[in-house]
Amino acid sequence: MKWKRLTRNKPMMIGGGLIALLLAFMVTSLFYTPYAPNEMNTEMRLSPPQADYWWGTDNFGRDIFSRIMEGAQTAFLIGFSSVAIGLVFGLAIGALAGYAGGWLDEVLMRVIDAKLAFPGILLAIMLVTVFGPGLGNTIAALGVMSIPAFARIARGGFIQYKEFTFVKAATARGAGPLRIVFLHILPNISSPLIVTASLRFSGSILAEAGLSYLGLGVQPPDPSWGRMLSEAQPFIANAPWYVLITGAVITTMVLGFNLLGDGIRDAYDNKG
Amino acid sequence: MRFYIRKLASLGSTVLLVSVITFLVFQVLPGDPAEIVLGVDADPHQLAELRQTMGLDRPAAERYWTWVKDTSAGDFGQSLRYHRSVADIVAERLPVTVSLAILSLGLTLLIGIPLGVYIARRDGKLSSLLLSAFTQLGLAVPSFWLAFILILVFSVTFKWFPTYGYVPWSENPAQAFRSLFLPSLALAVPGIAVVIRYLRNTLLDQLRMDYVRTARSKGLRDRIVLYRHILRNSLVPVLTIVGLLIADTLGGSIVVENVFALPGLGNLLITSIGTRDLPLLQTMVLYIAVIVVCINFIVDILYRVIDPRIRLKR
Numbered sequence: 187m188k189w190k191r192l193t194r195n196k197p198m199m200i201g202g203g204l205i206a207l208l209l210a211f212m213v214t215s216l217f218y219t220p221y222a223p224n225e226m227n228t229e230m231r232l233s234p235p236q237a238d239y240w241w242g243t244d245n246f247g248r249d250i251f252s253r254i255m256e257g258a259q260t261a262f263l264i265g266f267s268s269v270a271i272g273l274v275f276g277l278a279i280g281a282l283a284g285y286a287g288g289w290l291d292e293v294l295m296r297v298i299d300a301k302l303a304f305p306g307i308l309l310a311i312m313l314v315t316v317f318g319p320g321l322g323n324t325i326a327a328l329g330v331m332s333i334p335a336f337a338r339i340a341r342g343g344f345i346q347y348k349e350f351t352f353v354k355a356a357t358a359r360g361a362g363p364l365r366i367v368f369l370h371i372l373p374n375i376s377s378p379l380i381v382t383a384s385l386r387f388s389g390s391i392l393a394e395a396g397l398s399y400l401g402l403g404v405q406p407p408d409p410s411w412g413r414m415l416s417e418a419q420p421f422i423a424n425a426p427w428y429v430l431i432t433g434a435v436i437t438t439m440v441l442g443f444n445l446l447g448d449g450i451r452d453a454y455d456n457k458g
Numbered sequence: 459m460r461f462y463i464r465k466l467a468s469l470g471s472t473v474l475l476v477s478v479i480t481f482l483v484f485q486v487l488p489g490d491p492a493e494i495v496l497g498v499d500a501d502p503h504q505l506a507e508l509r510q511t512m513g514l515d516r517p518a519a520e521r522y523w524t525w526v527k528d529t530s531a532g533d534f535g536q537s538l539r540y541h542r543s544v545a546d547i548v549a550e551r552l553p554v555t556v557s558l559a560i561l562s563l564g565l566t567l568l569i570g571i572p573l574g575v576y577i578a579r580r581d582g583k584l585s586s587l588l589l590s591a592f593t594q595l596g597l598a599v600p601s602f603w604l605a606f607i608l609i610l611v612f613s614v615t616f617k618w619f620p621t622y623g624y625v626p627w628s629e630n631p632a633q634a635f636r637s638l639f640l641p642s643l644a645l646a647v648p649g650i651a652v653v654i655r656y657l658r659n660t661l662l663d664q665l666r667m668d669y670v671r672t673a674r675s676k677g678l679r680d681r682i683v684l685y686r687h688i689l690r691n692s693l694v695p696v697l698t699i700v701g702l703l704i705a706d707t708l709g710g711s712i713v714v715e716n717v718f719a720l721p722g723l724g725n726l727l728i729t730s731i732g733t734r735d736l737p738l739l740q741t742m743v744l745y746i747a748v749i750v751v752c753i754n755f756i757v758d759i760l761y762r763v764i765d766p767r768i769r770l771k772r
Contacts, residue, residue, distance in 0.1 A: 197590075197594075296471070296472070296475060297475065297479075299472075300472060300475045300476055300479055302705070302750070302754075303472065303476045303747040303748075303750050303751045304476075304479075304743070304746075304747055304750075305705040305706060305708045305709030305746070305750055306705075306706060306708070306709015306710055306712060306713075307709060307712065307713070308709055308712065308743065308746060308747075311712065311727070311731070312480075312483045312484070312743060313483065315484075315494075315731050315739065316483060316484065316487050316488045316494060317487075317488075388598070392598075392600055395600045395602075395603075396600065396602065396712075396713045399600075399602055399713060399716075400712075400713060400716060400728055402728075402731065415600075415602070415603060415606070419606065419717070422606055422609060422610055422614065423610075423614045426610055429603070429606045429607075429610070430607070430610075432603075433599075433600060433603030433606065433607070436600055436603065437595070437598050437599050437600070437603070440597075440598040440599075440600075441594060441595065441598035444594060444597060444598055445594060448594075
């Protein structure tokens with residue numbers, strides 16, 4: 187019954203399909219790429235897509251297809267790790283705020299809301315400026331950017347379910363705060379958390395692309411789609427495929443996670 | 459009245475909090491800000507000198523207080539790299555970013571509202587399919603990649619717009635508009651997607667309201683009901699997302715200004731990261747954050763002024 191409702195949900199199926207495709211791409215790249223991603227073939231610089239080079243070559247004659255495959259590893263790594271950071275810290279802060287209430291709640295939520303004042307990737311830019319660019323710092327900065335969304339859901343869930351009889355009953359039986367959070371409240375807010383995780387995943391991918399484009403994100407030799415775009419920009423007139431393909435792959439990934447998130451939300455909303 | 463006082467107090471505390479966060483990130487988190495500016499293997503003598511200039515020999519709390527005091531008095535400090543007052547440098551760059559934001563917000567509303575209404579009027583299968591396709595794509599596309607595509611189509615192929623660069627309004631308004639059009643369009647697309655989605659949902663919600671039935675039953679034509687009654691009520695909620703849209707535009711302009719080499723705040727921000735100009739960076743970030751907070755404050759107030767129901771509710 188449940189499965190049927192999910193498969194009928196078109197956005198989710200399309201989103202899930204796109205992600206599965208990219209995931210397969212990423213996993214394959216761990217074992218096999220048509221060319222070594224850094225192999226330069228100077229005679230084939232900026233060649234358009236053809237039988238030997240499906241997506242053409244870049245300004246060093248490197249195979250764009252292989253490089254994008256390798257870049258998928260970074261994209262999934264960044265999306266997954268930053269969402270994990272946001273989820274863990276967001277849950278902790280949100281649960282604390284919701285559980286404590288009063289002034290602590292007020293202060294924590296104020297700080298969380300202050301994030302809205304730093305639009306787009308500004309917060310990540312600030313952190314990366316101070317700590318330096320690179321894969322690890324990019325993940326940390328994007329993780330921090332994701333904390334507020336999770337914190338708000340955790341807090342909301344906590345305040346809502348705190349008053350429910352089953353939670354009160356558990357408290358009366360002597361369950362501690364951790365038990366309440368993990369066993370009783372978390373399962374009930376898992377749907378909005380999954381939706382947020384999916385949407386934050388795509389948010390991180392977009393932000394990483396922007397940061398790396400500006401030279402503030404992932405640094406060589408780590409592969410990155412965003413940096414490929416900034417490398418492709420000067421050749422936009424003579425090698426448009428380089429820019430078009432790289433951006434289209436980023437868009438596909440973001441689209442996939444957005445659709446998945448929206449789809450899960452719809453499936454969840456229509457429950458009643 | 460009490461509402462306004464409360465809102466004003468909340469504005470004040472948010473600005474204060476934002477300044478604390480900015481200060482913490484740039485002055486406390488790095489440990490030694492002078493080292494950030496000069497690099498880890500800098501000459502110790504130079505480091506000591508810079509610490510003196512930046513006042514790093516004093517405790518952080520004291521430095522924060524001086525910074526807040528000076529900033530609120532209009533003294534934004536000196537840029538390390540340009541050896542000029544930060545206020546002057548920012549004032550030079552601000553018009554570009556503000557023009558970009560206004561133009562992009564204008565495009566967002568001019569394109570988003572009619573499309574939203576159109577889609578809601580003919581809520582058929584095909585149109586809603588196209589709509590979801592467009593809005594989902596609009597939200598998924600990195601704005602700077604969209605900027606590349608616009609450059610490729612309109613600058614490289616058709617040569618209608620310049621590829622990059624900026625001409626000040628005072629010099630040549632037509633050229634200024636041409637240099638800002640593509641960047642603002644690139645910035646506007648996600649916003650357009652948001653407005654269409656939001657407006658369509660609000661319109662469809664409003665359609666089910668009693669006042670619509672009343673207006674219809676007294677014989678008003680559908681068009682009049684739509685434009686005079688429903689649209690008016692639907693635009694109020696749209697106003698609430700304008701604050702978010704402006705914030706998004708400012709955030710997006712950091713990247714897009716760099717694509718088009720527009721000499722705005724976003725461009726300055728990235729340049730000063732390259733030159734490690736910490737005082738300039740710190741002030742610029744605070745500047746952007748305060749603008750965002752103030753815009754949200756204004757939107758909050760406007761929302762209340764426009765819609766009397768909200769005013770009377772509490």
